[in-house]
Amino acid sequence: MRNTYRIIDYRELGLPSIYVYGDNFHYQDLYKLIGKERYMTTFQLKENSASYINFGISVLGVIHYDKNSLDELENSLVSNNEISKSKIRIDCADRDRTKEEKGDLRYKGIEISDIESISFLLYGREIEKHETGEKKIPNVIEIETDLKGIDVDILTQNYLISKNNHGTNLIQYEKEQLVGIILGLNNGKIDSRILKHFGFSEHDLQSNLNIWASLYKVKERRKQLTETEKKEYAEVKTVLSLEKMTKLFKELTNVGLSGSLADSEKETLIRIFKSINEFSPSILMHGKNQVYWDIDSYIHIALRHLKDCQLGSYQNRTPFPYKSEDLEALIKHVLYQVEGEIEHYLIENNTSDFTRHGKMAIFYNGDHYHIRINSEGRLIQLHAV
Numbered sequence: 001m002r003n004t005y006r007i008i009d010y011r012e013l014g015l016p017s018i019y020v021y022g023d024n025f026h027y028q029d030l031y032k033l034i035g036k037e038r039y040m041t042t043f044q045l046k047e048n049s050a051s052y053i054n055f056g057i058s059v060l061g062v063i064h065y066d067k068n069s070l071d072e073l074e075n076s077l078v079s080n081n082e083i084s085k086s087k088i089r090i091d092c093a094d095r096d097r098t099k100e101e102k103g104d105l106r107y108k109g110i111e112i113s114d115i116e117s118i119s120f121l122l123y124g125r126e127i128e129k130h131e132t133g134e135k136k137i138p139n140v141i142e143i144e145t146d147l148k149g150i151d152v153d154i155l156t157q158n159y160l161i162s163k164n165n166h167g168t169n170l171i172q173y174e175k176e177q178l179v180g181i182i183l184g185l186n187n188g189k190i191d192s193r194i195l196k197h198f199g200f201s202e203h204d205l206q207s208n209l210n211i212w213a214s215l216y217k218v219k220e221r222r223k224q225l226t227e228t229e230k231k232e233y234a235e236v237k238t239v240l241s242l243e244k245m246t247k248l249f250k251e252l253t254n255v256g257l258s259g260s261l262a263d264s265e266k267e268t269l270i271r272i273f274k275s276i277n278e279f280s281p282s283i284l285m286h287g288k289n290q291v292y293w294d295i296d297s298y299i300h301i302a303l304r305h306l307k308d309c310q311l312g313s314y315q316n317r318t319p320f321p322y323k324s325e326d327l328e329a330l331i332k333h334v335l336y337q338v339e340g341e342i343e344h345y346l347i348e349n350n351t352s353d354f355t356r357h358g359k360m361a362i363f364y365n366g367d368h369y370h371i372r373i374n375s376e377g378r379l380i381q382l383h384a385v
Contacts, residue, residue, distance in 0.1 A: 002026040002082075011122070021117030027085040030112070031073045034120050035063040040093060041120040043110070051114035055101065061092040064106055066359040067368045067385050087111055091337075091363075099340040107360065127366050135321045137329045138365060153218045157181045171292045171377070173210065173281045175199065180214020184222075188215075212236050244276050244295050251299050255312035265311060272309050275302065275324070282328065284379060285335045289346035293331070293379040302327070305383045318383045321367065331382055334369045337362045342373065350375055361385055 005022035020033060021044075034041045043059045045052040051059075065073070076083050089109035092102045128136040160178040164170055170178070175198040182190050183205075195201065205211060216233035219225045225233065257265065279298050285291035293301075302309045306327060307319040322330050335342065338356060345354040354373040361368040372381040 001029050001032070003029055005029070016122045017119060018122060019117065019119045025112050025115045025118075027088070027112060028073065028076060028083055030063065030088060030118075031065075032077075034118065035065065035073070035088075038062050039120040039122065041118050043090070043115050044117040044119070045110070045114050046116045049111070049114035051110040055105070055110070059090055059092060059105060059110065060094045061090040061105065064089040064091045064363065066361055068359075086113070099344055103341060130323065132323075134323045134326075135365060137322065137326050137333065140329065153181050153185060153221060157185065167288055168286075169289055170198070171281070171283070171290055173292075173294065174283075176208060176210040177214045179205075180211045181218055183211070184215040184218025209236050209240055213240060241277060244279075245273075247295060248272070248276050248299055251303055252311075255303070255314055257312045268309065268311055272303070272311075275309065284328070284332050285339060285342060287343055287346075289343070289377055291335060291342060291346075291373055291377045291379060297379045300380070301382055318385070320384055331379065334362055334364050334371065334382065337364055345373075346375075346377055353380065 003022060003024055003026045005020050005025075008019040010017040010019065033039075040060070040062055043061075045055065045058060047057075072083060075081070087109040089107065090105045092105045097105075125138065128138065130136060157178065160170065160174055160181075163174075164178075179190065179195065179198060179200060182194065190205075192202075195205070200208070200211075213233075213236050216225065216229060216236065219229065220233065261269070276295070276299065279295060281292060281294040283290050283292050302324075303311070304314050304317055305320050306324050308324045310317060310319060320327065320330065341356075342354060353375070355371065356362050357370040361370055363369075368385040370381065370383055370385060371379070373379055
């Protein structure tokens with residue numbers, strides 16, 4: 001330790017807690033004590049200090065480091081070099097804190113000289129990995145459910161209507177899905193007021209293939225498709241698939257593949273084609289203003305950062321340390337780390353994109369992530385640093 005502290009270890013009393021106080025805390029000492037293992041800590045603040053005035057008697061949270069700071073600290077442990085910084089940033093876990101306070105703690109931080117004492121729980125979760133080496137998404141509990149007898153279409157219709165009635169701004173694909181379901185359940189009929197509410201015209205009913213796909217899917221599940229409709233449904237699916245492939249081929253032009261492909265590249269392309277065809281847009285973060293991803297988001301992220309989908313110049317380019325099937329869960333967990341900030345951004349109706357990169361990169365499960373979300377809530381980019 002670079003400074004001198006009094007340490008009380010409550011483990012002797014059967015409590016997994018340690019209390020540390022001293023005249024002056026040091027940046028590197030805090031890393032050794034609580035930062036390296038990301039221990040949940042209560043920072044007791046000196047009375048009448050600037051941090052005390054801004055945040056009260058104490059702050060609960062985990063010290064937040066960007067990647068450069070972590071690398072610098074790890075190197076200092078080996079070289080024993082002095083790193084003298086006046087502030088630490090904190091990922092606050094106190095539910096009673098406002099979004100503004102949490103933002104100030106995360107990005108502005110508190111003065112180290114304002115800390116009177118710290119108390120922390122000696123609990124650090126180890127990063128779990130599969131036998132193949134990829135990380136596991138933590139805290140995932142799989143529950144088997146029996147969906148027999150549940151009408152998926154009625155359930156989806158009621159769910160989307162409920163969201164709309166409670167003030168959620170439905171994403172375009174949700175509106176198309178809902179209109180298609182209503183048409184499918186009502187023999188091709190729909191109230192014109194519903195169409196107008198969701199921004200559609202009668203002409204859209206004739207030309208919007210996503211609505212038709214949703215309609216035909218309802219009738220297919222109910223075994224109500226005529227032979228003519230089966231052919232029309234097949235044509236709609238073909239056109240929609242071709243639209244996806246057109247977007248994919250456009251992205252593949254940046255990969256720089258040679259004329260003759262190696263067997264491994266062919267296998268990768270087959271996996272890509274399969275995943276693109278199976279992909280459906282979905283909501284990544286719920287709320288009045290939602291965050292979602294679509295086929296453009298998926299193609300951009302998957303080809304660049306999924307190990308199973310990387311080709312040519314994208315090979316080994318910041319791959320996610322997770323299995324491909326965990327991608328959506330990973331994204332949701334990363335977004336959750338800054339959920340309040342994203343909600344505030346979407347409410348403010350900003351025209352510029354919401355970004356977190358560099359020193360503002362999002363830390364999750366041992367890695368830092370850069371993200372970009374546009375003003376409509378569409379995820380544009382996400383990758384590990």
